[in-house]
Amino acid sequence: MLFKSSPSSRYSLESEFVSQLDNDILAFIDKGLDNDDDEEFNRLAIKEFELQFHTIPPYREYCLHKGITPGDISGWREIPAVPSRAFKDFVLATFPVEKAEHAYFTSGTTDPLKKGKIYRDAAAVRLINAANGLLTRKYVFPDYERMKILLMTPSPRMAPGIGMAVGLDRVRSEFGTPDSGYLISFSGLDLELLVQSLLDSEKTGHPLTLIGSTPGFIYFFKACEREGIRFNLPSGSRICDGGGYIGQFGECSKEEYFALCRKILGIAEQYCINVLGMGEVSTNFFDSTLNDHLDGKTVGRHKVIPPWTRTEVVAIDNFQQLPAGEIGLLRHYDLVNRSMVVAVQTDNLGFMTKDGFEIVGRWKKRPGKIDAEEIRGTHGGKIMNQMVNFLLKRNLKKLGTIYKKA
Numbered sequence: 001m002l003f004k005s006s007p008s009s010r011y012s013l014e015s016e017f018v019s020q021l022d023n024d025i026l027a028f029i030d031k032g033l034d035n036d037d038d039e040e041f042n043r044l045a046i047k048e049f050e051l052q053f054h055t056i057p058p059y060r061e062y063c064l065h066k067g068i069t070p071g072d073i074s075g076w077r078e079i080p081a082v083p084s085r086a087f088k089d090f091v092l093a094t095f096p097v098e099k100a101e102h103a104y105f106t107s108g109t110t111d112p113l114k115k116g117k118i119y120r121d122a123a124a125v126r127l128i129n130a131a132n133g134l135l136t137r138k139y140v141f142p143d144y145e146r147m148k149i150l151l152m153t154p155s156p157r158m159a160p161g162i163g164m165a166v167g168l169d170r171v172r173s174e175f176g177t178p179d180s181g182y183l184i185s186f187s188g189l190d191l192e193l194l195v196q197s198l199l200d201s202e203k204t205g206h207p208l209t210l211i212g213s214t215p216g217f218i219y220f221f222k223a224c225e226r227e228g229i230r231f232n233l234p235s236g237s238r239i240c241d242g243g244g245y246i247g248q249f250g251e252c253s254k255e256e257y258f259a260l261c262r263k264i265l266g267i268a269e270q271y272c273i274n275v276l277g278m279g280e281v282s283t284n285f286f287d288s289t290l291n292d293h294l295d296g297k298t299v300g301r302h303k304v305i306p307p308w309t310r311t312e313v314v315a316i317d318n319f320q321q322l323p324a325g326e327i328g329l330l331r332h333y334d335l336v337n338r339s340m341v342v343a344v345q346t347d348n349l350g351f352m353t354k355d356g357f358e359i360v361g362r363w364k365k366r367p368g369k370i371d372a373e374e375i376r377g378t379h380g381g382k383i384m385n386q387m388v389n390f391l392l393k394r395n396l397k398k399l400g401t402i403y404k405k406a
Contacts, residue, residue, distance in 0.1 A: 011051055011054045011055050011094070012095075013095045013099060013121055017051070018051065018094075018123075019123075021044070021047055021048065021051065021338065022124075022126075022127065024047075025044055025127055025308070025335050025336070025338060026130060028040060028041070028044060028307070028308055028335065029127070029130050029131050029134065029335075029336075030130070031307070032134070032307075033135075033138055033304075033306060033307060034307075035308075041076065041307070041308070041310070041335070042075060042076050044335050045333060045342055046070070046073060046074075046075075046076065046079070048335065048337070048338055048342040049070055049073070049342060049343075050070040051094055051338070052094055052340075052341050052342065053069065053070050054070075055093075055094040055095070056092055056093065056094060056341065058086070058089075058090040058091075058092065059082060059090075059092060059341055062080060062086075063080050066080050068080055076310065076343075077312075079342060079343045080343065081333075081343035081344060082341045082343065082344055082345065083347075084106075084278070084344055084345065084346045084347065085347070087106045087116040087117075087279070087280050087340075088116035089116070091117070091119070092340050093119040093340065094338065094339050094340070095119075095121050095339065097119045099121055100119040100120060100121060101120055101121055101122040101124070101125045102118075102119070102120045102125055102163070102166065103117050103120075103161070104117065104161055104163035104166070104279055105117065105118075105162060105163075105279065106118055106280060118163065118279045118280070118340065119339060119340075120282075120339045120340075123338075124282075124336075124338055127282070127335075127336045127338060128167075128282045128283075128336050129170060131282065131306065131308060131336045132167065132282075132283065132284050133170070133174060134306075135283070135284055135286055135304075136171055136174075136175065137175070138291060139287065139290060139291050139304065140175070140209070140238070140240050140273055140286065140290070141175050141209075142290065142294055143236070143294055144175075144207070144236065145175075146175055146176060146177050147175065147177060147207060147208070147209050147236075148176065148177045148180050148197070148201070148208050148209065149171065149172055149175065149176035149177075149180040149208075149209045149210075150180070150181065150182075150183055150194060150197055150208065150209070150210050151168050151171075151180075151181070151182045151183060151184075151211050151212060152183045152210065152211070152212025152213065152216045152217065152220075153165055153168055153182065153183075153184055153211070153212050153213065154182065154184045154185075155169065155184075156169050158184070158185065163279055164277065167277075171211065175209075176209075181193065183212070189396065191396070191398060191399060191402045192402055194220075195402055195403050196406050198231045199231070199406055201231075201233050201234060201237065202231060202232055202233065202234070204234075205234045206234065207233065207234050207235065207236035207237040207238070208233055208234075208237045209237070209238050209239070209240065210238075210239045210240070210265075211240045211241075212241065212242070213241065213242055213243050214242065214257070214274075215243065217239065217241055217257075217261075218257065218260070219396060220264075220396065221260040221263075221264045223396040223397075223399045224264045224399065225263075227399055227400040227403065229399065229400070229403050230263065230264055230266075231264065231265050231266060232265075233265050233266045236271075237265070237266070237267055237271065238267065238271040238272070238290065239261055239265065239267050239271065239272050239273070240273045240275060241272070241273075241274055242274070242275050242276075242277055257272075269289070270289055270290060270293035271293075272289065273286060273287045273289060273290055274286075275287070276303055276348075276359055278346070280340070280344050280346070281332045281334050281337065281344050281346075282334055282336035282337050282340075283306060283309050283332075283334050283336050285305070285311075285356075285357075286303065286304055287302070287303060288302060288303075288304045288355070289301050299354075299355055300353065300355075301358070302353045302357065302358055303356045303358060303359065304356050305356050305357065308334070308335040309334045309336075310332070310333040311330060311333075311356075311357050312330075312333075312352075313326065313327070313328040313329065313330060313331070313350060313352050314329050314331050314345075315328050316328060316329055316363060319331075319345070322351075322352075323352075324351070324352040324354065325352070325353075326351060327349055327351045327360060328349070328351070329345065329346060329347060329348065329349060329363060330346050330348045330349070330350045330357065330359065331343070331344070331345050331346065332344050332346065347362055347363045348363070349361050349362060
């Protein structure tokens with residue numbers, strides 16, 4: 001069975017259908033993180049599916065192969081989820097890509113001849129900014145309007161095709177003080193800026209935020225250990241890392257990472273926030289740890305599922321939903337994915353908790369097995385981490401000399 005009719009003007013970016021859908025999604029986000037309107041989520045998810053079915057030919061063929069069309073479903077769980085690897089094989093966009101406001105590489109892309117892309121139009125960019133801005137405020141800066149932020153990542157000028165760089169530039173401008181900045185340049189890690197900023201924070205008592213890839217922080221911590229260097233950042237300082245999971249957290253265990261944050265920087269575990277970000281899913285998933293600590297809650301570390309998303313864990317053999325606590329593959333439904341596909345089946349392994357979910361690694365794709373391998377992924381995936389790791393290692397040998405000079 002082939003779907004031969006072409007997308008009509010009903011589903012163009014300029015159409016009332018798409019404009020109203022964007023307005024409704026934005027209004028849903030604006031209701032905040034306590035929004036529990038399941039009926040509205042379901043309505044919007046089905047409308048997104050309708051749009052994506054009619055405007056993304058590879059997705060339409062995929063759905064038809066499964067025998068599912070927009071008229072066949074009544075609930076969001078029935079929407080076919082696209083495997084994340086499909087973003088490397090097909091253009092999955094609801095609009096002509098020449099109208100894209102942003103075009104990024106997918107996370108984990110390593111083949112230079114086969115780089116998947118994420119495309120977002122201007123309205124979709126507004127959606128992702130609204131959603132992730134709200135989450136960053138709630139889970140990274142619930143107690144400060146602005147703070148000095150040091151980003152252990154390249155700038156958008158250095159890495160314009162990587163969503164993490166562009167997204168964190170917005171974090172810097174929205175939540176950072178004017179002296180916030182990037183630590184990675186074309187010449188490598190700016191150790192002078194990093195060391196001097198840490199020492200200044202100690203001296204002035206003004207808290208500091210560090211944001212970047214988990215391996216980058218671990219390399220820095222290990223270099224400080226070798227040189228016998230420690231800092232004692234003031235109360236309220238925090239660190240937000242992307243990447244690393246239970247079992248293998250970069251180059252050390254999760255518990256060792258938290259111990260290093262306290263030992264080298266003086267930052268307590270409650271102020272260590274891990275975030276799961278991937279190009280194929282627009283919403284970032286943050287640990288609730290800091291917000292729970294400030295609210296006096298004693299709940300286990302977990303990733304928060306915002307109201308405009310749904311996350312399920314499914315079995316690797318039949319993709320059926322698993323009960324809480326059982327390890328399987330994470331599947332995300334994200335209304336902010338209006339410009340792509342609302343349902344994404346990842347190869348990340350995790351489990352549901354009482355309050356959210358946790359991630360434990362990536363499936364090795366062995367039939368019937370749930371063995372995990374180490375992931376250091378974040379928004380930019382392997383490309384970002386390889387770039388940061390190279391630029392970090394090249395300069396960290398100078399740490400002892402720079403510290404003494406500072």
